[in-house]
Amino acid sequence: MPKNKFQEVIFTIIMVFFMVYAMICYNISLNIGGMSNTVFLSAFHELVIMGPIAFILDFFIVSKLAFMCASRMVDFRSCHPFSKILAISVPSIAFMCPLMSFAATLLFKNAGNQFVAVWLQTTAMNFPMAFFWQLIYAGPIVRFIFRHIFPEKEGARQTASEM
Incomplete structure (x- = not known):
């Protein structure tokens, strides 16, 4: 979808907002034992911290790793667009979920000497939500x-068979 670095930045910012905000709402709901209207407002306080972390991780590290994994799974020139989306999205989730769970555990969980256990539990709790929410x-x-x-401009659009 993005055709240049500027578009990649915009796409990443939008994706980070939708993913991080939803995941923060989910984690706050888990912590307080259920969803309430206050969760939506409370999530913005953490979004200010977690959003930039997610952007940096995704833009500079994870998107490149996910693309490398995807290019090993599908041929981008001939595959169906949905296959390309899945091939990029699944590795992206697989890398981002543990990394963001690590950051959340470090910043918000007060795990102390149980850090590894809390991080693994946080990742395990977050993964199904991140996977389905993203896809x-x-x-x-x-x-x-x-x-x-x-x-996209009409003249610039190509079908898979034209590529």
Whole structure:
């Protein structure tokens, strides 16, 4: 989808917002024993901290690793667009979830000498939510928004068979 570095930055910012905000709401809900309206406002306080961390990790490290993994799974020139999305999204989730769970454990969990156990538990609790939220909601919403910010020109659009 992104065609240049500027578009990559914009795409990453939008994705980080949707993913990190939802994951913070999820974790606050787990911590307080359920969802409430106050969770949505409380999440913005952590988003200010976790958002930049997620952006840096994703933009500079994880997106490159995910793309390398994806390019080993599918041929980008001939695969169906959905296969390409899955091939990039799944490794991205697999790398980002433990990294962001590590940051959250370090910054918010007060794990002390149980750090590794708390981090592993946090990762295990976060992974199913991150996986399904990304594939079913955040990814499609972000791609929809991105397509409307940066519409492809009619002449520039190619089908998979033309590539």
